[in-house]
Amino acid sequence: MARSVIDIPDLSIEELDRLMDTAEDIMAHPDRYSERCRGKKLATLFFEPSTRTRLSFEAAMYELGGNVLSVTGAGTSSAAKGESVADTVKTVSCYADIIAMRHPKEGAALVAAQNATIPVINAGDGGHCHPTQTLADLMTIRREKGRLTNMTVGLCGDLKFGRTVHSLIQALSRYEGLSFVLISPEELKVPSYVKNDALKRRNIPYQQSTNLEDVIGDLDILYMTRVQRERFFNEEDYLRLRDSYILTPEKLKGAKQDLCIMHPLPRVNEISVAVDDDPRACYFKQVLYGKFIRMALIIKLLEEGRA
Ligand code: NCD
Numbered sequence: 001m002a003r004s005v006i007d008i009p010d011l012s013i014e015e016l017d018r019l020m021d022t023a024e025d026i027m028a029h030p031d032r033y034s035e036r037c038r039g040k041k042l043a044t045l046f047f048e049p050s051t052r053t054r055l056s057f058e059a060a061m062y063e064l065g066g067n068v069l070s071v072t073g074a075g076t077s078s079a080a081k082g083e084s085v086a087d088t089v090k091t092v093s094c095y096a097d098i099i100a101m102r103h104p105k106e107g108a109a110l111v112a113a114q115n116a117t118i119p120v121i122n123a124g125d126g127g128h129c130h131p132t133q134t135l136a137d138l139m140t141i142r143r144e145k146g147r148l149t150n151m152t153v154g155l156c157g158d159l160k161f162g163r164t165v166h167s168l169i170q171a172l173s174r175y176e177g178l179s180f181v182l183i184s185p186e187e188l189k190v191p192s193y194v195k196n197d198a199l200k201r202r203n204i205p206y207q208q209s210t211n212l213e214d215v216i217g218d219l220d221i222l223y224m225t226r227v228q229r230e231r232f233f234n235e236e237d238y239l240r241l242r243d244s245y246i247l248t249p250e251k252l253k254g255a256k257q258d259l260c261i262m263h264p265l266p267r268v269n270e271i272s273v274a275v276d277d278d279p280r281a282c283y284f285k286q287v288l289y290g291k292f293i294r295m296a297l298i299i300k301l302l303e304e305g306r307a
Helices: 013-028 052-063 085-092 108-115 131-145 163-172 192-200 212-218 235-241 283-306
Strands: 041-046 067-072 098-103 120-125 151-156 178-183 206-209 221-224 260-262
Touching (some): 013 131, 041 085, 085 098, 120 131, 120 283, 131 163, 131 260, 178 212, 260 283
Parallel strands (some): 151 221
C-alpha cells in the first residue's frame, strides 16, 4: 500500500511543519519547483461539487510540471453504472501516479487508499474529514500569527457536518497552549468522537456556546463555516439553521484588533461581504496558500513512493 493521506493523524506534527516550510519555499522560489513532477500524472476524482479543492490540486500539479486526469461528478464516470470505489481506484492506479479524491461517503477515501497501488489524498469524505483544507488553514494561521501555539480558536457554524472543522480541531489539538470556543446551534455541535479524541483525551480547554457575540472578544482566530445543506435529512431544518450566524462589521466591533477571520469557503451567508475589506479577513489568503501546500504534499508523497 502506498503512503496516503486520509486524515490529519496520518501526518506527524514534524511532517506538518515541514510541509508548511516547503510551501513557503515554493512561494518564494516557484521556478525551483516547476519541473519537480515532470512526467507524473495526478488523477482528480471528484464525486461531489468542488471549486477550490479540485482546481487548487490541478493548478498545483501543473505548476510542478506534471499533468492532470480528471473525473468530475459521479454522473460522468462509471460510478454512475454502479462501479465500486475499490474498482475505480484500481483502474486509475494503472493510469496515474497519485490520486486526489472527494466522495460523499465517510470512509470512501480509506477504501480507496486500501485498494490503490498509488498514493491517495482525501479531498473530503462526506461529513468526516478534509485534511488538505486543514493544511491550508494551518499555513494561514502560521503566516498570519507567526505561530500555531498559545491562542484561543473559535469555530462557528455547522460544527457537526463541517468536515474541515473536524480535521482542523484534530490538527490544532497537537500544538501547545490552545483553547477552543465551539460556537454552534445545539443541533450542530462538534461530534463527540472529535471532542473525545482530540480535546478531552488531551485535556485541552474548550467551551461551547450558541452565541457568537458573547465570545467574539476572546478569540484570536474565528473560523466561520457554511451550514452543510447537502448533509441534512430535511430541508426544513436546513432553512431554520442556515442563517444562525452572520458575521458583520457591527459584530466585529467587539473583536480583537489582530483577530484572524477564516472560512474554508464556499461562503453562502455566514460572512457579510462588507467584512471582506477588513484587514482581518483571511479567507482568500487561505485559498492561495491551499495551492502551495498541496504542491508540497504532492511532492512529498510522490518522492516517498520513489524512495
Ligand atoms: C469545504 C468542504 O468541501 O468541506 N470546502 C472546501 O473544500 N474548501 C467547506 C464547505 O463545503 O463548506
